[in-house]
Amino acid sequence: MHPSSTIDRPVEPIASSSRTWARAFGDIRDGLNARQLWAHLGWQDIKQRYRRSVLGPLWITIGMGVTALGIGLLYGLLFGNNPATFLPYVTVGFIVWNFVHGCLIEGLDTFIANEGLIKHLPAPLSVYVLRTVWRQTLMFLHNMVIYVIVAGVFFVSISHAYTLTDKITPGATVTVHPGLGWSMLLAIPGFLLIALNGAWVALLLGIISTRYRDIPQVINAIIQLLFYGTPIVWSLDTLGTHADTAALVLQFNPLFHLVEVLRAPLLGQQIVWQSWVVVLGMTVVGWVLAMFAMKNYRARVSYWV
């Protein structure tokens, strides 16, 4: 073995350059720059799922419509809620929940699902995260068609101050929502915050899940439980005298706050600033943790998948 030309050879770096902030932030920057790549992959995923079906991705919209209509009417009848206001509530609740849930669940699997690509093509890890979040965003946009329809049909009942329930429980305070208005614009930052949270979850938990394959199962179980503990098919407003206790417990459910920052503006419900503060806090803390994970374990992911 003889060394090749040593004339122009640069000096060896003192420490291994894998675990640096520069590389971690560089990964995110390069990932964002490869917008065409992840946008294409994300869209491809959706097309792939509905390949050879006649209606294609329209099935996302139809599936959501059927669920929302069914649950809205059923729960409206069962619990004596006003369908004209409760059906939009359930619809938007499901749409937002699906987005949050999709980002979480598929975020955990981001790197595991892209194993082949990670091992064979050099690309920033963040490309796969963006692919996942973008796919969920596209699903969300498909579902928003249902929102537009439902909001249109029930416009008369939610465009002014309204309540979710007809029943008046003695001793309970009745929450009156202000109805659709300018506060709807808050849906945009609300959506962006959820997407930002989805991205850090995919990065941080994605890395952890790649190393410890039990983590996705554990988190799946927790999220399933949290679904029942999050007001999607039920509402705090209709709980009557238990509402205060429930509201207190819900403060500790991060998914409740995530759902709330997008659902409330879309329905013209009361804006609870507490939820915005919690979600902002989660975004900051989550991203700090995710960047630490990126700094230390970014280069390990291709070994672990």
Added chain:
Amino acid sequence: MVSIDVWNASVDFPIFDAKSRSMKKAVLGKAGGKIGTESRVPIIEALRDITLSLQHGDRVGLVGHNGAGKSTLLRLLAGIYEPTRGSSRINGRVAPVFDLGVGMDPEISGYENIIIRGLFLGMTRKQMEKRVEDIAEFSELGNYLSMPLRTYSTGMRVRLALGVVTSIDPEILLLDEGIGAVDAAFLDKARTRLNDLVKRSGLLVFASHSDEFLMELCNSAIWMDHGQMKMRGSLREVLTEYKGRDPFEGMSHEQLERLGQLPVLPNGDPA
């Protein structure tokens, strides 16, 4: 300046079996004290102490037995694996052609796959759309490009992959042995294109078991053995040592001339 530098790099793969990969052992192991789980994860030393410097114009062949670390070295040079110990620096746009099934979606058309692969290699959609004609012509796939990729044979996939990487002017081209699946006529065509490419832009590293391919594409070689570099030198030296005989022996004058392997007389003229 296109270059790859690797200093004392090692690549160790942790092998997590079903048990040690789970949290159970990590958690329970900690609670029990003493025995660290990490140390119980078996490690495969795929590469050990690789020091290497490749520059513009290098056309390096990788030889060695199965499992000697050729593919892992290619992935290290591509930047897919960052060394567990030591360090590496890659300057230049890398285009790898490794596993031909990966990065290609079997359900979508060849045309779509060209676009996706191009995007992965850092091109834009527009740039790739301009090249589709050229790739179609080079790969001779014609109407097959609108068929789903699952209908392609291995050789056709190689044609497509080579068409893409050679059309985009990469600076560093890394080829794994899979490209052996193409027929002789196509290889001839590919050789001209690959040679042009390497002359124009950069460097080529090619892992193969076929002397013929190596002689066509490379001028120097590295012999990998048990994850280490056993020998580095001109292709002829390394192949002679590796095979135990000179592969260029018995070749006609024309062949040698074409491969640039004519012995050089003291006055500098080819014999």
